[in-house]
Each structure stands twice: as C-alpha cells, then as structure tokens.
Amino acid sequence: MARPLRILHLYPDLLNLYADRGNILVLRRRCEWRGIPVEVQPVPRGERPDLAHAHLVLLGGGSDREQMLVAETLRGMREDLRAAVEAGLPLLAVCGGYQLLGHFYELADGRRVEGLGLLDLETTAGRTRLIGNIAIESPAFGTIVGFENHAGRTRHRHEPLGRVLAGHGNNGEDGWEGVRYRNVIGTYIHGPLLPKNPALADHLIRTALEYAGEPADLAPLPDDLEQAAQQAVLERRLPAARTR
C-alpha cells in the first residue's frame, strides 16, 4: 500500500493509566512484521483529532480529572465522531474511554459527566471497585484475557464483546463484558488488552485496512509466546474460566 495505515492515539498525555502504550506497540509491530506501513499519531491534550485521515482510533483511560478534560474536548466534535463511527471508522475504547462512548458516566460522588453519546450506553458508579483478572469468551475472537479495575457499572443495548467466563465484566451482574457496534469495540479489559489477545489485535488491523480501502489479507504470524501468555493466565489465575 502506498499510504501508511494511520492510527490516532487520543490524548496519551492524559489517558495513560492502563498502559495503552502496549496496545499501540502491538498494533505497530504486527503491521511492521507484515510489511504494512503504519503511522501512529499521538493527539495531544486539547487538540481535536483529524478524523478524515484516520484509519483506527484508540481511546484509553485516565483518572477522573483527566477523563473530564478529554470529555470536554471531544464533546465539541460529537457530530463528526458520530458520522465517522457510522461510516465504519474502527475505534478501540478501553476503561474510561469505553465509558465516554455512552450518554453519561457517573463519578464516585454521584456527579454525572455527559458522554459523547456515540452508543446507547450508560455508566453508573458502584460502591466497590471491580478489580482482578478476567477472561471472556467472544463469538468472534475466542477467549480474551486481561485485567479489569473499574468502579463504573456499564449497561448498554448493543452486542457485547463477550460473555464473562471469570471476573466481573460490564457491571458484575449480567455476565457480559464490553461492547461491539459497527467497528467500535469498547471494553474494561486492559493488561494491556492486545498483547495476549492477538486475534483481536489482527481484527483491528484488518478492519482498519478495509476502512482505508486497502487489501486486508493478513499473513499469519507466529504467536506461540502470546498464546502461552494467555494460557498461563487461564491456568494460574482463572482456573474457573476453563471449566465454564
């Protein structure tokens, strides 16, 4: 391909709580190993992302204060974001970024922060934080493992990313984790998300290539280490997930 695949990393200077740097690194390397030119553009705080030239957008999580600054900036371009999402722009939102996609999210003190309203989703504050290793089964991507740490309880009216095998998921009650809508994926799973879940990483690259109008046949990569890491979490930390 002539043009590089362009990944926008939104506000890494604010939203860096859960090592989203790892997600970026995995996407970048898996493109490089296949000879796909890739360009990662960090969007600094206060700046609006140039969606017209993006093929994949990453939105991570931060502390409440930082999250509110991000919400403020992005609310100003809500219509552009909605149009891009409806047109199939791939977007990965993790933790706080996931909550931001909905109508609102609630802080620990009960205040409600208005979200972007891209999805029919809302997040209320729970009294306890849901913390720990998590495994889910996704119809499209198989088993996904990682770590979750959130006080928010999220509910939505879309397709979930997967069914919780062990851990809490969206709200610790209904047994679902994450969301899928068009090419948007939202999830509480970090750890980071992509290194131990290469199928999901490749799905993001594939949809980004399709969105860019490029051939999207991905050559397989040797993923022995990645698979071993996923298996190790299941065996040592989430034995319950394997019997479900």
Place this chain on the structure above:
Amino acid sequence: MLGIWLGKLALWLLRLLGRGATSFPGRLALRVSPGLLGRLGGQLRRCVVVTGTNGKTTTASLLAAALNAEGPWLHNTEGANMAQGLTTALLAHTSWTGRLRVRQAVLEVDEATLPGVIDKLPVRVLVLTNVFRDQLDRYGELDTTMQKILDAVRRSKATLVVNGDDPLARHIALEGGRPVSYYGLNPAQAAQPHRDQTRDGAFCLRCGARLAYDGFFYGGLGLYDCPSCDFCRPHPDFLGSYEDGLLRVVHGNRPPQVFRLPVRGLYNAYNALAAIAAARVVGLDSDTIRAGLARFRPPLGRMQPYATSPETVLNLVKNPTGCDSVLQAITSEHGAKVVCIAINDLAADGRDVSWLWDADFETLVEAGDVRLCVTSGLRAEDMAVRMKYAGMAPDAIVCIPDLEGALRFSLAAARDAGDLPVYALTTYTALYPAAAILRRLEAEARPAGATGGRAVQERGTA
C-alpha cells in the same frame, strides 16, 4: 498490655525460628489492642517519617544510618511500612511493661497508610521523595494517593523535606501549609528525554496547563515551569551534584560538602540527597552524616552483587519509574550481558502487570549488548511477550517460570558465552527467594575442597 505481650511473644518466637521481624507481631498486637500504635508512638520524643512512591526504603535506611551516628534511632525493616509493620518496629524496643526504650524513630511509611498514623506519631520531619504511579489496583488512582498525602501533611506538625524537582511533591508542599525545605539536583545534570516516557506530573495541578520542562532527571522529575500560572520548580535549599559516586551538596550560602555514597546510580543519589537534607533539618552536622553514611550497608536488591559463577547483580523492580531507573543503571554498565527478569503478580507485587508496558524495556534492546533475556515468575510469559514487542529477537528470549531453573539457566548460558555478568530483576515477592537461590549458587561456585568448606556450607543453608 495483652496486645504488647502477644506482639512481643510473636517477635520472640519469630526470632527463635530465625525469621526477621515482619508485620505479623504488629498485626497480632493491633488486633487485641487497636490503640497500641498511638500508645507506643506517644512515647517517642521525636519521629522522622519518609514517604513517597519510589526510593523511600533506601532514603529511610540512609537516613537511619546517618542519624544512628548521633544516637540510637529505631527504624522499621524494608517493606513493613503499614500500621502493622510500624507497630512491630516499636514493639521490638518496648519492655514487657510497655515502656519504649528508644525514644526516637525514623520510619518509612506507605503513602496510603500515612493519614491513618500521622496523629499517632510525633512527626517532626516528614520527607516526601516523589509521587509516581504505583500499584493502581491498591489505591484506585493517582489522585487518591495525592489527596491522602496532602490530608496527612495538613494534620501534621512536621517540617517538610520535599523533592522540589517533582511537580506533584511540590504541589503537596505548597498546599500543605507546613514549613518546607526543598532538595533538588543541579540543573546542569538534567538531560533531554530520549523517548516519550510516562509522565504523571506533566500537568499543572493548579491551572491544568501542560508544564514546560527545560530538562529531566528521571521519570517526571526535572526542571518544570507552568506557562500559564506562577507554579514552578523552587530553587532547592539543598542543591546536589552527583558524579562518580560523590555527591556535592550546597546548603544555602554555606561551603559545599562532599559525601561519598554507599549506593550506585543517579536515582540513589536522589535518595542520598533526601537523607542528607533531612538529617541536616533534624540538626546533624555534615561530619556526623558522613560518618553515618560510611557505615551504611545497602538493602536487598539495589544493584546487589553475588559471587556466583559468573557474577549476578540483583535488582528489585516494582513500577515503571523504579524499573526504568534500574534499567538505566544496568545499561550504563557496558559490555555483553545476560538479563533474567522474574515477574510475580501477588498482592505485594501488584496484581495488575500492565505496568510492564509502561516501563522502558526497549532500552535493553537498544543497548545492543543483552545477549539473552530469560523471563521467569508467575508472569514469565507476559514478560516474554513484552520483550518480543520491545524488539528482542525471539531466539534470544527464553521463558522459564520456575525461578531457580531460570537463574541456573541464565548462569549456564552466561558461562558458555564467556563469563558474561547476569543481571537479575525481580518483583517484590520474588526478591527474597531469588536472594536465597543466589546465595546457594554462590556456595556452589566455590571450588570443591577449598579452605573454609564449613563456611561454604553455612552460607549455603542461610
């Protein structure tokens, strides 16, 4: 009184079993007498507390060494820095009738524990080393940690000794309403960053603007300045310059004092500077401090050499910034080497290993002289994946979850490659097991039948 007896009994039993004093006696005593920490703490004449994300163990140990040159100060052992551990430290110097025999204490205190103990101890001097990201799953988020330290500072009657190069620590000092002495490094030693490292203090906590940096020391520590309000780095009351193991300290208009440091690396120079500044604030003169530092023995896992065959250097890693300073210390020792990294995810390590991706393991690859990377521990596989994406050649990554197996393999490979040094990095719960294994391997490395065979055996079973 029952709490004291139970606690002391537990201490005595642990000693009988050859174990060090941990948090356990204090936990037991506090369960029976919840007010015990306050009762014992109230008997202290003066108390110095060291808190912060990184460097508090080394800083508190250096400070204890300096203060002990003047008279006896009691001190808590590494890692026992929550209420139970503090109680254990006091119990060790308490008579069976409940009287504290040593009336001055230098204590390392966990940031989240600080608000709960600040009213129970007569804290005269409070040292704040820095505020970095640490163990998110324990504290929730960074802002909570800031708030906890600030609450404690406001309720204290302490003089603060604060790292002025850290914008978050500076913010706490400004908002805390207590008298402050700042320490900081010489601006001439600041470097331009070579990579977008994680920077928790990159924003002004007063107005929210992005802080401008003229240079960095390490992590978010550096020469910062807010472009849109008057928040800025203070001129340090204690200004340090570090070179070749010597720290030169200028305090106000007084003549400069030079200290030989018993610890390696720039981040340890920071810790030494904090300890020297605090000892000066307590009232010690430079000669006494120098004499105390000369008697210092470095704590476990700070670039600690073992006479295995070939040599192993053991390091504790626990969060991105601390890990980066260890990686910097390792890559600054040039020459081919083998690296063995053991990552556990137990409660004391932090159950979330996301931080591995914020630490700059790329520097090991860029250094170009790491021949082999062996990964180990309960998260050996995660660490192997991390090194793969850092750019390490897959055939130079070996994953051996069993710690002893990993260390033995590393040493064998290092020996075959021409006696390369092995650098071992471990998280907290793997540190003591690694040290025990390395002591055994030290014993094995001595030629059989050499003199002192009995000593070999003793070391081997230590």
